[in-house]
Amino acid sequence: MSCNIIKNLLILLIISAGFVFFSLSGCVSQSQQGKVSYQIPEPPEISTGYQPKPGWATSEFAVASANPLSTDAGYQIIQAGGNAVDATIAVQLVLTLVEPQSSGIGGGAFFMMWDGKEIHAYNGRETAPSGATERLFLDENGETLQHADAVRSGKSVGVPGTLALLNVIHDEFGRLPWTEVLEPAITLAEEGFEITPRLHELLENDESLRNDELARDFYYDEEGNALPVGHLLKNPALAQILRKVSGEGISAFYEGDAARDISARIQAHEQPGSMTTEDLEEYPSLDLETEEICNDWKAYEICGFPPPASGHLAIMQILGIMENLKEPEVAFLDSIPSTGWLHQYLEAAKLAFADRNQYVADERFVQPPGGSWQTMLDSTYLAERAQLIQTNASMERAEPGTPGEMQAMYGVQKTQPEYGTSHISIVDREGNAVSMTTTIESGFGSRIMSDGGTGLPGGFMLNNELTDFSFSPIDEEGNPIANRVEPGKRPRSSMAPTLVFDGETGEFLASVGSPGGTSIIHYTAKAIVGMYEWDLNAQKAIDLPNFGNYNGPSVLEENRFPDNLINELEAMGHEIIIRPMTSGIHAIQKTDKGYFGGADPRREGTVMGE
Known part of the structure; x- marks a missing residue:
């Protein structure tokens, strides 16, 4: 047949x-293994808003990502004999093309993989240019810039790390040739893909992107309207960049015409940044390998990323604090958490975010409290923090604790917006399991597009990752902020790529993560709790309504919680804000028969496998 x-x-x-x-x-x-013959699939059926998804059961492997075309690229790579790392590279490069608002070669990523014996973790987070100073986001009067103005500027762009990361993991673990894993993205860039409703809506609603000449000419018509849904969009500039990277290696990006174009566009912006070609050339020489952090929770071992990622520490603080509280009589009912459970979670989140805002920053530049990040997850410390939570009353705001022997001299960073990102989960036929969260930060990053010096239409978006640093280098008392801007430093991130294991046997159980800025912490925690406390499959856990607290008001997802629950929380003293919470959670669970994958109904992601 x-x-x-x-x-x-x-x-x-x-x-x-x-x-x-x-x-x-x-x-x-x-029989075709070992040679990629990439075929562009038919245009996917994509919807906006909340689109219920069934979850996908597979027996041999599974690929989950934010766009059907990127998922399909990973699927085809594995079908051609590639492994999870090969598929990850293909998925990420296609996302550069089809999801330009969230990630790409102009940004950075955290990659974590289980190879059946051990975890490998690599940090491709962007770095501050050598010319950056702690006054980067201060005006001439010493006042912090407006966040939107800082984002949409050359000041916000960090040295991209994604391609360097992909190159390192391919050298270490890839099976197929580098040229073959780049082929899906190159082919799609040359032959085009149809603009989806989600991408169209984001383009239409982003006025700042029109201010960039390359982006305006590429994504909008002569009247300034976003190109319509279904428009076949080709990206010859990105195709040529990736062709050169395919043939010459990543030096074709970090040196030469591409590097000159990136630095020139940053420096020529009306609010220029300082990035130079030397900054770009230096990035691939960095040691990207890092050590994961693993912690016990109930019957499981949860593994994630160390700082500058704050996601794992915050998630495990929240879950660890809650373990010290008396569980409410009803924790989960009618597909939503109970009032009592939510009260405990939101209060624990305040405590976790208070610690996050004081202590967590790039570990190459700051000392962990007590000399180890594990002090923040010490069982005695978490039990002490749990005593601050009252049964029926909400604290207005939490203060940082003292996880080490001495109080840190760092100031507390004020809350700042965080956005963007995408998440990839993949398990291949050999059982290699990948969890990678990838980002350019805000939607369409800095709104600066580079064509890599090709002079052709299209290209890729440059990140605005440096706005994840504290805008002010000191707090109101004059104490230095741990997450202040420094040359070569990586800004703090909320990304939380996570691997879950059986605490007794060490068996791999799940790969999970999400986009969503600061809310990544809550989205990922929700999925873990749903799967391993409430015994839901990955899809049903992802479908759960979203919620969160950032050490202030509590946020509940719009149209997902009943009025009586909201009223009960408010009666306890919680300040409640109702708004959309557009997570993009992807998860792959191991099952008795293979794997079960889930994709967030709030975005256009999907899962494929066999």
């Missing part, structure tokens, strides 16, 4: 099952 007949039969079966799915692609047989 031909590949097309098989595909058509499967599509009919899927549609008859009652949900819309994008077409299956490739049909690359096992």
Whole structure:
């Protein structure tokens, strides 16, 4: 039976099952392993808003990412004999093209992989240029810049790390040739993809992006309207950049025309940054390998990233504090957390964020309290913090604790907005499990586009990652902020790529993570709790309503919580804000029969596998 007949039969079966799915692609047989013959799949059916998703059961491998085309690229790479690392590279490079608002080669990423024996972690976070100072986001009067103005400037752009990261993990673990894992993104960039409703809506609503000449000419028509849904968008500039990277290696990005174009556009901005070609050339020489942090929770071991990532520390503080509290009689009812459980979670989150804002920054520049980040997760310390939570009354705001023997001399960073990012979860046929969260920070990053010096239409967006630093280098008492700007420093991140293991046997159980700025911490924690405290499958855990607290008002997802629950929380003293909370959680769980993958109904992601 031909590949097309098989595909058509499967599509009919899927549609008859009652949900819309994008077409299956490739049909690359096992006999074709070792050679990628990438085929562009049919345009996916994409919707805006909340689109229920079924979850996907697979027996051999699974790929989860933020766009059907990127998921399909990873799927085809594994079908051609690639492993999880090869698939991760293909997925990320396609995301550069089809999800330019969230991640790409102009940004950075945290990568973590379980190879069946040990975890490997690599830090591709952006760095501050050598010319950056702690006054980067202060005006001539010493006042902090408006956040939006800082984001949309050359000042905000950090030295990109994504391509250097992809190169390192390919050298260490990749199976297919570098040229082959780049082929899906190159082919799609050359032949085009159809603009989805989500991308169209984001383009239409972003006025600042129109101020960049390259982006305006590429994404908008002559009247300044975003290109319509279904428009076939080709990106010849990105295709040429990736062709050069495919043939010459990442020096084609970090040196030469591409590096000159990146630095020139940053320095020529009306609010210029200081990044030089030397800053770019230096990045690939950095040691990106780092050591994961693993902690016990209930019957599980949860592994995540050390600083400058704050996600794992905050998640494990929240869950660890809650373990010291008397569990409410009802924690989960009718597909939502109970009032009592939410009260405990939101209060624990205040305590975790208070510590985060004082202590967490790039560990190459700051000392952990007590000499180890594990002091923040010490069981005695978390039990002490839990005593600050009252049964029926909310604290207005939490103060940082003292996890080490002495109070840190760092000041407390004020809360600043964080945005953006994308998450990739992949498990291959050999059981290699990847969790990678990747970002350019805000939607469309700094709103500065680079064509890599090609002179062709298109290109990629440059990040605004430096706005994740504290804008002010000191607090009101004059104490230095741990997360202040310093040359070569990586800004603090909320990203939380996570791997879950059986605490007794060490068996791999899940890969999970999410985009969402500061809310990544809450989205990822929610998925972990849903899967391993409330016994939900990955999809149902992802579907749960979102909630969070950042050491201030509590936020609940719009239209997902009943009035009586909101009223009960307010009666306890919680200040409640209701708003959309657009997570993009992806998770792959190990099951008795293989794997089960879930993708967030709030975005256009999906899962594929066999």
